[in-house]
Amino acid sequence: MKSFDGKVAFLDRSDINTDEIIPARYLTEITKEALKPFLMEDLSMEGFNPASGFAGVSVVVSRANFGCGSSREHAPWAFEVNGIYLVIAESFARIFRQNMFNCGMMAVELPKEDIDTLFTRFSGKETFVSVDLEKGLFVFKAGGDTLEISFSVSEFDKSLVKAGGWVDFADKNY
Amino acid sequence: MGKTITEKIFDAHRVDNPAGDIQVIRLDAVFCHEITTPVAINDLVARGKDRVFDPSKIKAVIDHVTPAKDSKTAEQGKIIRDWARRHGIMDFFDIGRNGVCHALFPEKGFVRPGYTVIMGDSHTCTHGAFGAFAAGVGTTDLEVGILKGVCAFKAPRTLKVEVTGSLPAGVYAKDVILALIGELGVNGATNKVIEFTGPVVDAMSMESRMTLCNMAIEAGGTCGVCYPDAVTVDYLWPFIEKDYPSKEAALADYSQWISDSDAEYDGTMTLDVSGLSPMMTFGYKPDQVKPVSEMEGSPVDQVYIGSCTNGRIEDLRVAAAVLKGRRIADTVRGVVSPATPEVYRMALAEGIIGIFMDAGFCVTNPTCGACLGMSNGVLAEGEVCAATTNRNFNGRMGKGGMVHLMSPATAAATALTGKISNSLLYTGKEACA
Numbered sequence: 256m257k258s259f260d261g262k263v264a265f266l267d268r269s270d271i272n273t274d275e276i277i278p279a280r281y282l283t284e285i286t287k288e289a290l291k292p293f294l295m296e297d298l299s300m301e302g303f304n305p306a307s308g309f310a311g312v313s314v315v316v317s318r319a320n321f322g323c324g325s326s327r328e329h330a331p332w333a334f335e336v337n338g339i340y341l342v343i344a345e346s347f348a349r350i351f352r353q354n355m356f357n358c359g360m361m362a363v364e365l366p367k368e369d370i371d372t373l374f375t376r377f378s379g380k381e382t383f384v385s386v387d388l389e390k391g392l393f394v395f396k397a398g399g400d401t402l403e404i405s406f407s408v409s410e411f412d413k414s415l416v417k418a419g420g421w422v423d424f425a426d427k428n429y
Numbered sequence: 430m431g432k433t434i435t436e437k438i439f440d441a442h443r444v445d446n447p448a449g450d451i452q453v454i455r456l457d458a459v460f461c462h463e464i465t466t467p468v469a470i471n472d473l474v475a476r477g478k479d480r481v482f483d484p485s486k487i488k489a490v491i492d493h494v495t496p497a498k499d500s501k502t503a504e505q506g507k508i509i510r511d512w513a514r515r516h517g518i519m520d521f522f523d524i525g526r527n528g529v530c531h532a533l534f535p536e537k538g539f540v541r542p543g544y545t546v547i548m549g550d551s552h553t554c555t556h557g558a559f560g561a562f563a564a565g566v567g568t569t570d571l572e573v574g575i576l577k578g579v580c581a582f583k584a585p586r587t588l589k590v591e592v593t594g595s596l597p598a599g600v601y602a603k604d605v606i607l608a609l610i611g612e613l614g615v616n617g618a619t620n621k622v623i624e625f626t627g628p629v630v631d632a633m634s635m636e637s638r639m640t641l642c643n644m645a646i647e648a649g650g651t652c653g654v655c656y657p658d659a660v661t662v663d664y665l666w667p668f669i670e671k672d673y674p675s676k677e678a679a680l681a682d683y684s685q686w687i688s689d690s691d692a693e694y695d696g697t698m699t700l701d702v703s704g705l706s707p708m709m710t711f712g713y714k715p716d717q718v719k720p721v722s723e724m725e726g727s728p729v730d731q732v733y734i735g736s737c738t739n740g741r742i743e744d745l746r747v748a749a750a751v752l753k754g755r756r757i758a759d760t761v762r763g764v765v766s767p768a769t770p771e772v773y774r775m776a777l778a779e780g781i782i783g784i785f786m787d788a789g790f791c792v793t794n795p796t797c798g799a800c801l802g803m804s805n806g807v808l809a810e811g812e813v814c815a816a817t818t819n820r821n822f823n824g825r826m827g828k829g830g831m832v833h834l835m836s837p838a839t840a841a842a843t844a845l846t847g848k849i850s851n852s853l854l855y856t857g858k859e860a861c862a
Contacts, residue, residue: 270615270714274822279801282464283494283501285471285508297824299713320616323649324822326551327465328567349620349651350551353581354567411448411581421581425573426478429444429453 256417257359259341259386261313263395265378268300271317272324273351275299277333279325287332294333309337314384316373317344322351322362331355341386343393343406345370356412357421361388363406376400388413431689434654435585435622438562438686442545450584454562457544459574461489462530464803465549467508469572481516482578488539489513490522490530493797494804502804528769528795531555531643531737535635536769538668542657542683547574552737552819553652554645558638559665560657560686562622565646582651586695588618589688591627594703599853601747602637603739603817603836605629606644607708609700611718619649621695624688629702630655635664636743643738644819647715657683707851709815709835713823721839724849730812731762732844733826734837735793736800739817740768742775744837749781751841751855752788758847763790764806766798788844802826815843 275298277290284290295305315334321344322330331354334342340360347355347362355362365373373395380397387394388408395402408416418424432440445453459482461469466489473479481487489509497503506523513521522533531552540546542560546553549571556563566580574580592605610617623645630638638660642653655661662669662679673679707721734740734748745767757763765785767773773795776782785792799806800818808814808830817840821832835843838852845855 272822274801274820274825278824278828279803280828282803283499283505285467285501285505287468297828299823320619320649323615324551324646324820326549326553326565326567328468328549328569331567346616346619348616348649350565350567354569357567357569409449409451411451414448421569422472422476422478422572422576425577425579425581428447429577429579 256419257340259314259361261383262311263314263316263377263382263384264308264312265374266300266303266315266317267374267378269318270320270323271298273322273327273330274324276322276330277327282327282329287336290329290333291336294337309339313339314341314343315339316370317342318370319345321347323348326350328354328358331358331360335360356415359416359418359420361408361416363408365404365406369404372402376402388416430693431691433585433587433624433688433692433694434560434656434686435562435587438543438545439585441543444579451581452584453579453581454545456547456574456578456580457486458539458546459487459571460530460534460546460548460553461487461509461571462493462550463491463505463509464493465568465571467505469549469568469575470508470512473572473576478576481518481575484517484519486578487518487575488520488534489518490527490533491524492527492530495527495796496524498804526770528772529737529740529797531639532741532768532772535559535639536771538665541665542661542686547571547580551646552643554650555639555643555737557642557645557652557654558635559661560655560683562652562654564651583620586621587624588621589624589626589694589697591697591699592625592629592702593627593699594629594701596629596702597705599838599856600702600705600707601836601838602633602640604705604708605700605702606641607710607718607834608705610644610648610716611708613648613716615647615714615716616649618645621650622652622654623648623650625653625655631658634743635660636741640738644715647819656687707836707839709833709839709849710821711833713821715821715834721835721849721851725851727849728813728847729761729815729833729843729849731764731806731808731814732840733764733799733806733814733816733818734840735766735768735798736818737768738819739837740766740772742772744817745772745776745781748837748841749784751838751852752845753784755788755845755855757789757844760847761844763788763844764793764799765790766793767795769795799826815840815849
């Protein structure tokens with residue numbers, strides 16, 4: 256099972272799409288590792304530079320409808336090979352969300368109020384989050400500021416994370 | 430309480446209910462193309478699981494970049510080609526026989542009412558036009574589909590959209606779906622199936638229904654679905670005539686895949702299209718939609734007619750009616766990609782290819798082509814394309830490019846002037862509101 260703790264990048268925009276996460280011109284790659292330099296190369300968002308903004312980052316926090324568009328699992332893989340296994344957002348596109356859990360990663364939805372709070376209190380600061388999957392608890396820390404936020408992940412999604420993804424789970428169960 | 434068509438399909442295919450509202454369903458077909466499948470194949474091989482659940486239920490095509498444009502795309506083609514041979518996948522479509530997956534597979538009769546279908550492509554929702562549950566999935570779901578013939582989904586929730594009134598002249602299925610996405614927003618149908626009903630849908634051809642369902646994903650929808658009817662039976666008849674004594678018998682069988690009148694919906698809405706005018710997108714999201722009349726005169730650099738949304742013979746006929754006997758503007762590059770070899774052949778026989786060529790269009794082989802900026806027709810920084818495709822994301826057709834989504838009629842009219850234009854100026858039909 257992957258570890259989800261780490262430094263947070265805040266992407267203050269809704270509808271970040273899969274073409275922005277990994278442009279189609281890189282879909283000719285047939286290994287995950289080859290996608291590493293291109294994460295969010297086409298992201299159009301004021302105040303965030305994709306070329307430097309993901310250095311040392313393990314977690315992304317964003318707004319609504321994250322990962323809309325293509326079915327390409329290259330989008331979660333682009334995160335995975337950059338060491339980012341957790342995206343927290345107000346809502347996700349269905350296929351992106353499923354792809355994350357299918358890879359043993361997590362796409363966690365939080366209510367809009369919680370997301371607003373995170374942006375207000377932590378965006379622009381060096382922020383770290385620790386994750387307790389069993390308790391369903393995030394602990395955000397920046398300097399002396401600490402915030403606990405509870406989350407829920409379905410039993411099925413949790414079992415995919417523990418199994419390391421859907422292939423092993425399905426091969427064992429079906 | 431009654432059930433929706435999707436609930437009926439799930440009930441007939443449920444294999445397991447591992448937790449909560451998660452349903453694992455049996456798949457009738459797994460579709461594959463050369464962009465998302467080679468990674469799945471390589472991973473299955475690496476896991477020591479290089480198997481397929483049923484080669485007769487797997488259909489594969491090379492369509493996104495074909496012929497290969499470089500060594501990498503050649504390798505992608507080789508992986509899926511070798512895999513198809515290795516596992517005896519008979520329905521594999523390579524150069525000369527290949528076309529855009531969501532146009533080719535229906536044309537081959539691979540989708541039937543009541544089927545469950547997955548593919549590693551978000552526009553798989555197109556196949557719901559046949560009264561099937563068809564969903565785009567990622568590579569891992571595709572792997573499990575190939576290996577085990579199953580996929581997991583949340584229990585289906587359905588948004589019912591009743592399309593009423595009658596379509597004005599020059600207004601098409603593409604305008605209807607653009608208007609609907611404009612109302613729903615890009616996540617208005619997330620985790621839902623959009624059920625298209627009503628007299629306007631009933632009157633539509635299978636091609637137009639596919640155009641509607643194709644863009645369900647642009648509102649976040651898992652699938653678009655239409656009820657199978659006599660139009661569906663007529664379309665499928667060459668493939669099913671050995672299975673049924675008559676078209677009436679086929680229709681009677683398929684009528685099991687229709688929602689009950691007391692089915693429970695997650696939401697319902699009515700779209701009266703009587704006053705609808707041609708629509709187009711103006712921004713980088715498919716819900717940024719406005720009437721063509723509000724954008725008229727805005728210049729474009731390229732016009733692209735093709736893709737799984739609007740590259741079928743019906744679309745080429747509509748565009749050709751606008752282009753016939755005319756030349757496109759010198760300032761514009763026109764590119765048309767017939768979606769399948771059969772579409773190409775019909776367009777040749779009907780003189781449509783000649784009309785496009787006389788007008789100054791470049792006619793490409795059947796391929797996804799310019800739609801996602803992977804092969805021919807890529808835009809340069811700052812260029813604008815009027816396209817019959819389905820997605821206008823930033824950089825979609827090339828970094829720094831802008832794509833306006835519209836109907837084939839509007840795209841053809843726009844090619845003639847080099848500026849966003851109303852097709853009715855060229856077809857002589859009465860101007861619509």
